[in-house]
Amino acid sequence: MEKIIKILKELHPEIDFNKEEHLIDHAKLDSLDIVTLVGELSDEFDIEIPQSELVPENFNSAKALLAMVERLGG
Amino acid sequence: MSFTSLSFFAFFICVFVIYWLFPKKQRWIILLLASLGFYVFYDWRILFFVLTTSIIIYLTALLLTKIKTQQERFFEQNAELKKEEKKKIKQKFKAKQKWLLTFGVLLSIVILSASKYFDFYFWVDKIPVLWQFETKSIFAVLGISFYTFSALGYLADVYMTKISAEKNFCKFLLFISFFPKIMQGPITRYEELKEPLFAEHKLEYNNLAHGATRILWGLFKKMVIADTLAGIVLAVFGAPNAYGGFENFIGVLFYLIQDYCDFSGYIDLALGLALMLGVKLPENFRRPYFARTVDDYWRRWHITLGTWFKDYVFYPLSMSKFSLKLGRFGKKNFGKVGKFLPAIFGLIVVWLLTGLWHGANWNYIAWGGFYGIIIILGICFEPLWNKIYGNFNRNTWWYRILQHIRTIFILCVGRIIFMTNSLKDAWIMFAKCWYWDKTADFTLWNFIGYASFGVALGCFGLVLIIDIINEIRPQTTMCEKLQKVHVVPRWTLLVLLFAAVIMLGYYGSGIHSFDFGYQRF
Numbered sequence: 001m002e003k004i005i006k007i008l009k010e011l012h013p014e015i016d017f018n019k020e021e022h023l024i025d026h027a028k029l030d031s032l033d034i035v036t037l038v039g040e041l042s043d044e045f046d047i048e049i050p051q052s053e054l055v056p057e058n059f060n061s062a063k064a065l066l067a068m069v070e071r072l073g074g
Numbered sequence: 075m076s077f078t079s080l081s082f083f084a085f086f087i088c089v090f091v092i093y094w095l096f097p098k099k100q101r102w103i104i105l106l107l108a109s110l111g112f113y114v115f116y117d118w119r120i121l122f123f124v125l126t127t128s129i130i131i132y133l134t135a136l137l138l139t140k141i142k143t144q145q146e147r148f149f150e151q152n153a154e155l156k157k158e159e160k161k162k163i164k165q166k167f168k169a170k171q172k173w174l175l176t177f178g179v180l181l182s183i184v185i186l187s188a189s190k191y192f193d194f195y196f197w198v199d200k201i202p203v204l205w206q207f208e209t210k211s212i213f214a215v216l217g218i219s220f221y222t223f224s225a226l227g228y229l230a231d232v233y234m235t236k237i238s239a240e241k242n243f244c245k246f247l248l249f250i251s252f253f254p255k256i257m258q259g260p261i262t263r264y265e266e267l268k269e270p271l272f273a274e275h276k277l278e279y280n281n282l283a284h285g286a287t288r289i290l291w292g293l294f295k296k297m298v299i300a301d302t303l304a305g306i307v308l309a310v311f312g313a314p315n316a317y318g319g320f321e322n323f324i325g326v327l328f329y330l331i332q333d334y335c336d337f338s339g340y341i342d343l344a345l346g347l348a349l350m351l352g353v354k355l356p357e358n359f360r361r362p363y364f365a366r367t368v369d370d371y372w373r374r375w376h377i378t379l380g381t382w383f384k385d386y387v388f389y390p391l392s393m394s395k396f397s398l399k400l401g402r403f404g405k406k407n408f409g410k411v412g413k414f415l416p417a418i419f420g421l422i423v424v425w426l427l428t429g430l431w432h433g434a435n436w437n438y439i440a441w442g443g444f445y446g447i448i449i450i451l452g453i454c455f456e457p458l459w460n461k462i463y464g465n466f467n468r469n470t471w472w473y474r475i476l477q478h479i480r481t482i483f484i485l486c487v488g489r490i491i492f493m494t495n496s497l498k499d500a501w502i503m504f505a506k507c508w509y510w511d512k513t514a515d516f517t518l519w520n521f522i523g524y525a526s527f528g529v530a531l532g533c534f535g536l537v538l539i540i541d542i543i544n545e546i547r548p549q550t551t552m553c554e555k556l557q558k559v560h561v562v563p564r565w566t567l568l569v570l571l572f573a574a575v576i577m578l579g580y581y582g583s584g585i586h587s588f589d590f591g592y593q594r595f
Binding site for chain 1: 234235236369384388389390392393397398401402410413414416417420421453
C-alpha cells in the first residue's frame with residue numbers, strides 16, 4: 001500500500017490518497033495520470049496491466065489499485 | 075436532404091407516425107428502413123460505402139467471436155495441459171485474433187481513406203463504363219468518419235471481449251446507420267446504443283417534450299446564429315488578405331461563435347430527433363467555451379470523438395510494451411518528467427490522427443500538431459509552474475478569468491490554422507489580427523446587413539445565458555430545468571424561439587442555406 005501511495009503522491013501531492021475514494025468519478029485523475037500510473041505500477045510490481053482493467057472501480061482509490069495489483073500477481 | 079430542410083421534417087414526421095403505430099417488437103425495423111431511406115434520399119451511392127463497411131466489420135466481429143469460442147472449447151477439452159503449453163496455445167489464438175482485427179481495421183480505413191483522401195471522381199471518370207454516375211466536383215460520403223469510427227470501436231470492443239458480437243446483421247446495420255447521428259455524430263458505442271435502439275419503447279410525454287425542445291433549440295442555434303454569421307466567416311477565412319485587421323479579428327471571433335452554434339446545434343437536433351423516437355444518444359458538448367485550460371476544452375468539445383481516441387488509440391499506444399520501455403528510458407534520463415514519455419508519445423499520435431481525421435490537408439495536420447504541442451508543453455512545464463505558483467490560490471475569480479481569456483486566445487489561433495485555406499493564409503490572418511488599420515473596408519458588413527449581425531449576436535447572448543445557468547447547475551439538463559418553470563413563461567419562451575426560427579432563420583427561396591460544418595468530415 002505504501003508503495004502505491006508514494007507513486008500516487010508523486011503525481012498529485014495535493015490529494016490525500018488514504019481517504020480519497022472517488023479519484024476517477026470526481027475527475028481527480030485524468031487519462032494522462034492513468035497511463036503514467038499504469039507504467040509506474042507495471043515497473044514497481046512487475047505486472048502487466050491489460051486495457052480491460054482500465055475501469056473506474058480499479059482506479060478510484062489506493063485500496064482499489066492495491067486489489068488490482070494483487071489480482072494481477074504483484 | 076439537410077436536417078434543417080422542410081423535406082427532412084416531412085420525412086421525419088412520416089417516420090415518427092409509422093414508428094409509433096408499428097408493433098413494439100418490430101419498431102427497430104422502421105428505424106432501419108428510415109435510416110436506409112434517408113441515405114437514398116440524400117445520395118443513394120453512399121449506401122454502397124455504408125453497407126461495405128458494415129459487412130466487413132460485422133463478419134470480422136463474428137469471426138473473432140468464433141475463434142474465442144474455439145479457444146474456450148479447446149481448453150475445456152484439454153484441461154490437463156500444462157501451464158506453459160496452455161500459454162503457447164493461448165498466444166496462437168491471440169495471434170489469429172490480432173490478424174483478424176488488423177484486417178478488419180485496415181480494410182475499413184482503406185474505404186474511409188478512399189472517400190476522404192482521394193479525388194474520387196478522378197478515378198470514377200476513368201472507368202465510366204462501370205460507374206455511370208453524374209459527375210459532381212465533390213463527392214464526400216456523408217458521415218463516413220463518424221460511422222466508420224463507431225464501427226471500429228465496436229470491433230475493438232468485441233476483440234477486448236467488452237461486448238459480444240451482434241448476430242443479427244440488420245440490427246448491426248441499424249447501429250451503424252441510425253439516421254439522426256449519421257451526418258456528424260455523436261460517435262456512439264454499441265454498448266450504450268444497443269438497449270435504446272432495440273428496446274420496446276412506450277410513447278412518453280417527457281421524451282416528446284424534451285426532444286421537441288432540443289430540436290427547436292438546435293434549429294435556433296443553427297439557422298438564426300450560425301447561418302447568419304457563416305457568410306462573413308467564409309468570406310474572411312476564404313481570403314484574409316482582402317480584408318483589414320479589424321475584419322480579420324472579428325471574423326475569428328465570429329467563427330468561434332458560428333462553429334459552436336453550428337456543431338452543437340446539429341447535436342441538439344440529432345439528440346432531439348432520436349429522443350422523439352425513444353432513443354437516448356450520448357451528449358457531445360459540455361459548454362466548451364467555459365473551459366479554463368485547453369485539455370479541459372477538449373473534454374467538453376466533441377466529447378465522443380475525444381473519448382473514442384482516448385479508449386482506442388491513446389490507451390493502447392501509451393500502455394504498449396514499447397511505451398513502457400520508453401517510460402523506463404525517460405525516468406533514467408530525464409528524471410520526473412521522463413515518466414510522462416508514454417503519455418506524450420500517445421498524445422503526439424492522437425493529435426496527428428485527429429488532424430488527419432478531418433481530412434488530408436496540411437492545415438488540419440498543423441492544427442493537430444498545434445494542440446498536441448500545447449498540451450504536451452502543459453505537462454512538461456507543470457512541475458515548474460507548481461514551484462512558481464507555490465501556495466498561490468488559483469481559484470480566485472480574476473485568475474480564472476485570465477485562464478478563460480488565455481484558453482479562448484489559444485482556441486482562436488487553433489481556429490485560424492484549421493479554417494484557412496493554407497498555412498500561408500493562416501499566418502496572414504494571424505498577423506493581420508494584431509494590426510487594425512484605419513482603412514478597414516466595411517463592405518464586408520453589408521454582406522448580410524448590420525441588423526442581422528445584431529440579432530445573431532443578441533441570440534448568441536441567450537445561448538450564453540443558458541450555458542452559464544447550465545455551468546452553474548450542471549446536475550440537470552436545460553429541458554429538465556425548463557420543465558420546472560411555470561407553464562406561462564415556459565411556453566412564452568418556446569413560442570418566441572419558434573418565432574425566431576421562422577422570422578430570423580436563414581432559409582427560404584433564393585437563400586443558400588449553409589451545410590453543417592462537420593458534415594464534410
